[in-house]
Amino acid sequence: MNRLPFRLRVTLVVVPAAILLLFYIAPVANLIATVFRADTVSSTLNRPGLGSVIWFTVWQAVLSTVATLAIGSVPAYLLHRYRFRGRRVVLATTLVPFFLPTVVVGAAFLSLLPRSMHNTPWAVIAAHVYLNVAVVVYVVGAMWEVLPTDLTGAARTLGANPWRVARYVVLPIIRPALLSAATMVFLFSLTSFGAAKLLGGARYATLEVEIVRRATGLGDVDGAAMLSLLQLAFLGIVIAISSTLQRRGRIQLVGEARPRHVPTSRPTAICSLLFGVLFAAPLVALVTRSVRLGGRWTLRGWTQLGTTQVRRGISLGVDPIGALRTSLWFAVLAAVGTALLAGVATLAIVALRRWGWLLDAGMALPLGTSAVTIGLGMLITFDVAPIDWRAEWWMLPLGHVLVATPFAVRSMLGAARAIPGDLRAAAATLGASPTRAWWHVDVRALRRPLILAAGIAATVSLGEFGATSVLSRRGNQTVPLAIDALLGRAGDLPRAQGYALAVVLMVVCATTVVMVDLARSNTRSRLG
Amino acid sequence: MLRVDDVTVRFGPRTVLDSFDLTVADGDVVALLGPSGSGKSTLLRVIAGLIRPDRGRVWLDDRDVTDLPTHRRNVGMVFQDEQLFPNLNVAENIAFGPRMHGWTKAETAKRVDELLELVGLAGMGCRATSRLSGGEAKRIALARSLAPRPAVLLLDEPLTGLDRDLHDRLAIDVGALLRADGTTALLVTHDHDEAATIASRHVNLVGQ
Numbered sequence: 087m088n089r090l091p092f093r094l095r096v097t098l099v100v101v102p103a104a105i106l107l108l109f110y111i112a113p114v115a116n117l118i119a120t121v122f123r124a125d126t127v128s129s130t131l132n133r134p135g136l137g138s139v140i141w142f143t144v145w146q147a148v149l150s151t152v153a154t155l156a157i158g159s160v161p162a163y164l165l166h167r168y169r170f171r172g173r174r175v176v177l178a179t180t181l182v183p184f185f186l187p188t189v190v191v192g193a194a195f196l197s198l199l200p201r202s203m204h205n206t207p208w209a210v211i212a213a214h215v216y217l218n219v220a221v222v223v224y225v226v227g228a229m230w231e232v233l234p235t236d237l238t239g240a241a242r243t244l245g246a247n248p249w250r251v252a253r254y255v256v257l258p259i260i261r262p263a264l265l266s267a268a269t270m271v272f273l274f275s276l277t278s279f280g281a282a283k284l285l286g287g288a289r290y291a292t293l294e295v296e297i298v299r300r301a302t303g304l305g306d307v308d309g310a311a312m313l314s315l316l317q318l319a320f321l322g323i324v325i326a327i328s329s330t331l332q333r334r335g336r337i338q339l340v341g342e343a344r345p346r347h348v349p350t351s352r353p354t355a356i357c358s359l360l361f362g363v364l365f366a367a368p369l370v371a372l373v374t375r376s377v378r379l380g381g382r383w384t385l386r387g388w389t390q391l392g393t394t395q396v397r398r399g400i401s402l403g404v405d406p407i408g409a410l411r412t413s414l415w416f417a418v419l420a421a422v423g424t425a426l427l428a429g430v431a432t433l434a435i436v437a438l439r440r441w442g443w444l445l446d447a448g449m450a451l452p453l454g455t456s457a458v459t460i461g462l463g464m465l466i467t468f469d470v471a472p473i474d475w476r477a478e479w480w481m482l483p484l485g486h487v488l489v490a491t492p493f494a495v496r497s498m499l500g501a502a503r504a505i506p507g508d509l510r511a512a513a514a515t516l517g518a519s520p521t522r523a524w525w526h527v528d529v530r531a532l533r534r535p536l537i538l539a540a541g542i543a544a545t546v547s548l549g550e551f552g553a554t555s556v557l558s559r560r561g562n563q564t565v566p567l568a569i570d571a572l573l574g575r576a577g578d579l580p581r582a583q584g585y586a587l588a589v590v591l592m593v594v595c596a597t598t599v600v601m602v603d604l605a606r607s608n609t610r611s612r613l614g
Numbered sequence: 615m616l617r618v619d620d621v622t623v624r625f626g627p628r629t630v631l632d633s634f635d636l637t638v639a640d641g642d643v644v645a646l647l648g649p650s651g652s653g654k655s656t657l658l659r660v661i662a663g664l665i666r667p668d669r670g671r672v673w674l675d676d677r678d679v680t681d682l683p684t685h686r687r688n689v690g691m692v693f694q695d696e697q698l699f700p701n702l703n704v705a706e707n708i709a710f711g712p713r714m715h716g717w718t719k720a721e722t723a724k725r726v727d728e729l730l731e732l733v734g735l736a737g738m739g740c741r742a743t744s745r746l747s748g749g750e751a752k753r754i755a756l757a758r759s760l761a762p763r764p765a766v767l768l769l770d771e772p773l774t775g776l777d778r779d780l781h782d783r784l785a786i787d788v789g790a791l792l793r794a795d796g797t798t799a800l801l802v803t804h805d806h807d808e809a810a811t812i813a814s815r816h817v818n819l820v821g822q
Contacts, residue, residue, distance in 0.1 A: 245714035
């Protein structure tokens with residue numbers, strides 16, 4: 087009776103569903119089909135070197151996860167349990183790496199670590215820890231924040247010593263958070279591309295790096311597809327295991343769970359500040375190395391950023407300024423595209439009511455696929471007329487949209503679901519038709535989340551490296567590719583240029599995040 | 615016997631307790647009355663060892679426990695918002711204290727049944743704490759704190775947040791229970807009727 091007109095609902099659903107089907111589901115299905123069509127399974131698996139790639143991918147992911155949990159638990163506890171001067175700054179510092187492009191973190195660790203540590207597993211793992219500590223601080227810290235201090239106090243009055251308080255009270259309660267943090271870190275490390283490519287070199291390649299190498303460097307697309315499938319299976323298994331474990335261990339904190347910061351003594355504060363400094367170190371090193379050349383301070387890395395010639399007649403093959411222009415342009419496109427796609431999808435999910443979860447789940451699918459796999463699927467699918475689009479420049483921003491959409495939908499759906507149903511009812515009783523009520527209530531409510539979605543997409547696009555590596559064509563090199571190329575060149579100048587470009591990317595990303603935050607808080611005050 | 619001797623607690627610039635003295639004889643139930651912010655809860659926490667006083671000593675049965683960690687003091691405490699362990703069921707919550715004190719399984723099980731009986735909730739051992747009503751949770755919290763036979767029981771506004779009817783009935787129950795057990799107890803409340811029902815005498819605390 088008060089539902090939206092049928093045709094409007096159909097339009098809302100068809101648009102995102104069609105895009106998802108054409109550019110995500112069909113390519114991935116095609117990828118799987120390719121593997122089973124050819125006899126790639128046996129020929130790829132028999133090739134030497136593959137076993138070591140899989141082995142390295144898994145063990146570095148396990149080690150990265152364990153190290154991240156161990157290291158991240160300390161600031162997670164200190165920063166959420168104690169109050170001291172500078173707490174918020176340190177908290178922000180530990181969260182920053184998560185929002186940085188992986189390629190910037192890779193470059194930062196190259197600049198920080200001595201040459202002897204380059205191309206080692208330890209460099210890769212260190213970067214993974216750095217990137218993912220925010221997950222532990224955020225997810226586990228949120229539990230610490232709501233764990234009443236009186237609960238541990240109660241255990242102590244009942245005779246439990248500190249160790250037993252941790253073992254019997256704290257651990258069971260934070261275990262689900264630990265588990266979900268561990269799962270996320272493990273998945274991120276397993277599908278790591280940017281940091282692994284820059285820091286692991288050719289000897290220590292993760293599956294993701296190997297897929298790209300085969301697809302672009304060796305022209306072995308079938309083999310790459312096979313590895314992508316393997317990767318998909320890995321991800322599926324990990325997600326399945328962790329969701330079963332999590333369902334079993336869920337605990338509800340009853341009663342009032344208010345944060346209780348205990349004013350602290352000096353050692354705690356010093357310990358936390360130390361973590362803050364530790365987290366700032368790679369970024370400081372990055373900036374420093376961009377102005378160091380052959381042991382001297384110089385700005386040549388910056389002033390010659392636009393020079394594409396090493397010496398007269400010898401071209402570098404990299405155009406940093408051009409890459410910057412391309413990246414910014416693609417970021418704008420990806421932001422607009424993602425905001426539109428995620429906005430329509432969100433409205434459709436809400437309008438579908440009972441069946442909304444189907445589209446919701448569909449739009450989240452790209453999350454379970456690595457960016458490289460998404461790019462590879464598009465590469466091998468759009469290569470026959472009339473859809474021979476693989477060489478089209480817009481495939482790249484489209485890939486970025488697909489990578490960013492799940493995050494954008496998540497953030498918008500929260501806002502859409504928070505709309506009180508009575509608001510629509512109120513509009514209806516005041517004489518608004520279902521369509522007008524929808525326009526004024528639902529569509530308008532998405533204005534603020536739309537900005538956030540666009541911002542998420544812009545930062546994703548700026549730092550996107552995986553899908554980009556597969557889909558990039560000559561002439562549309564983005565900044566992450568340029569950084570990778572510069573840092574891979576011999577000579578001090580290209581390196582300094584690479585570091586300088588990484589600093590630029592870092593600043594652009596940070597600016598985007600800050601701008602989105604400001605825009606959001608502005609609209610918030612207006613909308614109330 | 616519980617003796618608090620010249621205890622001072624400061625939170626930053628604010629003095630919450632100023633040279634406070636108190637003695638509670640064995641088997642006595644004393645109510646601490648006073649407005650919020652007068653340091654009642656803080657005093658309980660000092661006695662339990664959850665807060666270290668800036669000055670003064672706490673004596674339990676002629677032993678100076680001021681520097682003893684909480685888990686070795688043998689004081690029971692009922693918290694304002696119960697603080698039942700959400701990961702344990704009712705029986706496991708009550709058994710927690712005896713378990714920490716190294717009781718045998720048989721002793722513990724017997725004690726749990728005894729206490730469930732005592733607080734009038736026999737047979738509810740397997741219930742999840744999230745499925746208890748407000749009054750039931752208060753009773754379980756009381757049972758849990760009594761389980762390891764503490765030398766002194768501290769009750770921090772144990773009946774706040776209940777509706778009047780249930781509150782009055784529970785106050786009578788708790789008073790009878792403490793007297794029957796001969797428990798030495800210190801009750802913090804802002805309710806004069808509650809103090810009169812449960813305690814044998816009361817001490818007024820004035821806000822600083």
